[in-house]
Amino acid sequence: MVNVMAKGITKIYKSRRKEVVALDNVNIDIHSGESFGILGPSGAGKTTFMRIIAGLDIPTQGELYFNDELVATSNKLVVPPEDRNIGMVFQTWALYPNMTAYDNIAFPLRSLRMSKDEERKRINEVSEILGIAHVLNHYPRELSGGQQQRVALARALVKNPSILLLDEPFSNLDARIRDSARALVRRIQNELKITTITVSHDPADIFSIAERAGVIVHGKLVQVDKPSAIYSSPVTVEVARLIGDLVELNGRVEESNNKIYAVVDDFTFPINKVAANNVRLGIRLEDLKISDEVSLGDEWVFVGRARVKVSSYSSGLFRVTVVPPSNDNTEIVVMVDRPFDVGREVNLFVKSGKVLVFP
Amino acid sequence: MRIQGLLMAIPTIFFSFLLLYLVIWNLYFSFTNWSLLNPHPSFVGFQTYASLLYMEYFSISLSHSILLSVGTVVFGNLLGLLFASLLYFLGNEKMRSIYLSLLIYPLSISMAANSLIWLWLFNIHIGINWLLRLLHLPVPLWLSSPSTEFPSLMVVVIWAYAGLSLIFYLAAFMGVDKSLIEAARIDRANPLRILFRVLLPNSMNGFIVSSALLFLFSFRIFSPPYLLSGGPTNIFLQTSVVYMYYLFTTEYFAQASAVATIITAIATAVVIPYALYGIKRWMKHE
Numbered sequence: 001m002v003n004v005m006a007k008g009i010t011k012i013y014k015s016r017r018k019e020v021v022a023l024d025n026v027n028i029d030i031h032s033g034e035s036f037g038i039l040g041p042s043g044a045g046k047t048t049f050m051r052i053i054a055g056l057d058i059p060t061q062g063e064l065y066f067n068d069e070l071v072a073t074s075n076k077l078v079v080p081p082e083d084r085n086i087g088m089v090f091q092t093w094a095l096y097p098n099m100t101a102y103d104n105i106a107f108p109l110r111s112l113r114m115s116k117d118e119e120r121k122r123i124n125e126v127s128e129i130l131g132i133a134h135v136l137n138h139y140p141r142e143l144s145g146g147q148q149q150r151v152a153l154a155r156a157l158v159k160n161p162s163i164l165l166l167d168e169p170f171s172n173l174d175a176r177i178r179d180s181a182r183a184l185v186r187r188i189q190n191e192l193k194i195t196t197i198t199v200s201h202d203p204a205d206i207f208s209i210a211e212r213a214g215v216i217v218h219g220k221l222v223q224v225d226k227p228s229a230i231y232s233s234p235v236t237v238e239v240a241r242l243i244g245d246l247v248e249l250n251g252r253v254e255e256s257n258n259k260i261y262a263v264v265d266d267f268t269f270p271i272n273k274v275a276a277n278n279v280r281l282g283i284r285l286e287d288l289k290i291s292d293e294v295s296l297g298d299e300w301v302f303v304g305r306a307r308v309k310v311s312s313y314s315s316g317l318f319r320v321t322v323v324p325p326s327n328d329n330t331e332i333v334v335m336v337d338r339p340f341d342v343g344r345e346v347n348l349f350v351k352s353g354k355v356l357v358f359p
Numbered sequence: 360m361r362i363q364g365l366l367m368a369i370p371t372i373f374f375s376f377l378l379l380y381l382v383i384w385n386l387y388f389s390f391t392n393w394s395l396l397n398p399h400p401s402f403v404g405f406q407t408y409a410s411l412l413y414m415e416y417f418s419i420s421l422s423h424s425i426l427l428s429v430g431t432v433v434f435g436n437l438l439g440l441l442f443a444s445l446l447y448f449l450g451n452e453k454m455r456s457i458y459l460s461l462l463i464y465p466l467s468i469s470m471a472a473n474s475l476i477w478l479w480l481f482n483i484h485i486g487i488n489w490l491l492r493l494l495h496l497p498v499p500l501w502l503s504s505p506s507t508e509f510p511s512l513m514v515v516v517i518w519a520y521a522g523l524s525l526i527f528y529l530a531a532f533m534g535v536d537k538s539l540i541e542a543a544r545i546d547r548a549n550p551l552r553i554l555f556r557v558l559l560p561n562s563m564n565g566f567i568v569s570s571a572l573l574f575l576f577s578f579r580i581f582s583p584p585y586l587l588s589g590g591p592t593n594i595f596l597q598t599s600v601v602y603m604y605y606l607f608t609t610e611y612f613a614q615a616s617a618v619a620t621i622i623t624a625i626a627t628a629v630v631i632p633y634a635l636y637g638i639k640r641w642m643k644h645e
């Protein structure tokens with residue numbers, strides 16, 4: 001298996017008078033056999049990074065190594081894509097519409113000049129694993145989205161690649177089959193131990209597939225860690241927003257009884273010591289609660305009285321928007337298991353130690 | 360909304376009816392015996408058509424037209440395909456536009472000018488033969504020999520229209536999803552394999568439209584056979600359209616109309632369904 005190392009990878013697109021920096025000095029070491037996720041908003045450069053790994057784009061600066069072998073350097077393709085032994089699943093699957101699923105999967109093998117028996121054996125093997133053995137005679141247009149994706153995955157895997165690249169692999173799937181597709185990819189990655197790089201804007205993909213993830217914002221790699229670690233301690237508010245839903249507030253730092261608080265209108269959020277006078281707060285939806293009770297135990301800290309502004313519903317939970325009594329515009333979204341009447345006053349709690357503070 | 364649609368269609372309706380009127384007018388005279396000898400035409404049914412069938416010139420010129428069209432469709436497509444593939448795999452965007460302009464340049468020159476240029480190039484003393492002689496290669500007689508006359512005409516027409524085919528193939532290639540090509544590259548397919556297994560099978564629209572237009576344009580071509588032969592009476596280069604013109608200038612009006620009707624019928628029968636099918640497919644594809 002292959003480890004991928006990027007050293008100072010920079011990609012600049014030049015048009016007439018404008019220069020667009022798609023990637024800015026990206027350094028990363030993706031271990032052999034690891035499942036790595038790259039998270040970022042659209043247009044942040046994550047797809048460019050994947051294309052550079054595949055050899056479809058050339059870095060403007062920097063060096064890219066596979067197992068200490070230089071494959072690309074400043075404006076130069078040392079090893080072309082066809083010699084990198086890469087399996088790639090494109091966002092649109094990129095299945096050849098003029099070929100059956102079987103011929104699609106056989107396409108990479110035919111470049112290898114393999115015997116027909118060996119070819120058939122390998123295709124049967126991979127389509128058995130992916131559950132597409134019964135649709136091999138169909139054309140891509142006759143397949144469902146999930147089947148097309150699995151054919152694309154089979155085509156990427158059948159040549160035993162050293163690196164598997166997945167570009168937004170689930171964004172074109174129906175929401176209800178995404179999780180089973182994610183589980184399948186994860187299982188196969190686990191079994192085959194292929195170095196896998198998944199690019200996505202959807203944190204759900206990263207959580208379900210990646211052992212480690214990097215976050216690219218505005219062309220810069222800003223954080224590399226386990227997905228759960230990025231979720232609980234993001235370095236910037238953008239990263240926090242990318243990897244999960246977040247309530248964002250602006251607070252004034254105050255100290256009383258040797259404790260530090262961030263004050264937002266009528267609410268006081270307990271925070272750790274910071275140097276600034278004004279801070280940006282981020283709180284995960286699951287770390288907020290509203291209740292009629294005065295106390296919810298040691299884990300939950302009372303923040304203040306709040307008024308219910310909107311009460312709606314979202315995937316199994318009631319989504320209640322509350323505001324402080326004195327300011328109707330400071331909206332805080334809380335997920336609860338029962339609806340609350342609009343206009344009612346409730347107690348707002350936050351899980352202790354879970355308020356994220358950004359300068 | 361309906362009224363707006365109707366208003367928009369008025370120019371189309373007007374010109375369609377004008378065209379239809381001329382076709383029917385022509386059709387009417389093909390059923391008469393109007394000629395220099397018959398200044399007061401009368402209706403004779405299919406008699407004029409029947410008389411054409413007995414004329415050797417008619418069948419010879421029609422076979423020339425068909426041969427020219429088939430040759431142009433076959434070789435025009437092959438050349439267009441070759442040029443389009445070369446341009447497609449040319450990495451440099453700037454060089455691609457330069458070569459493209461060069462290759463489609465013949466389309467922008469009037470066919471009469473094209474023919475005059477080739478008339479000089481085919482001159483056995485100064486044109487292509489001057490170069491061939493310098494290289495000590497055999498020198499064909501081009502337009503000066505009955506056996507090479509017609510192939511020379513085909514060369515001119517194919518040269519002029521290969522660019523048309525090129526444009527449609529290149530457009531079709533460009534319309535093929537880029538990621539298909541990238542997927543094929545990652546799967547170690549060489550350019551030839553990408554061309555024949557991925558690009559071409561997904562560019563059938565380009566083939567259909569290119570073939571239809573090549574047929575249409577070469578079947579109704581007039582200037583090259585007329586100019587290269589030095590007049591409408593050269594039996595070796597006479598096409599149906601030239602023959603029609605010859606009949607008209609010698610005031611066999613009914614026979615000229617009959618030839619025109621036959622040309623229109625063949626072109627309509629071959630091209631219209633083909634072109635419509637191709638355009639429909641293309642639009643559905645988008």
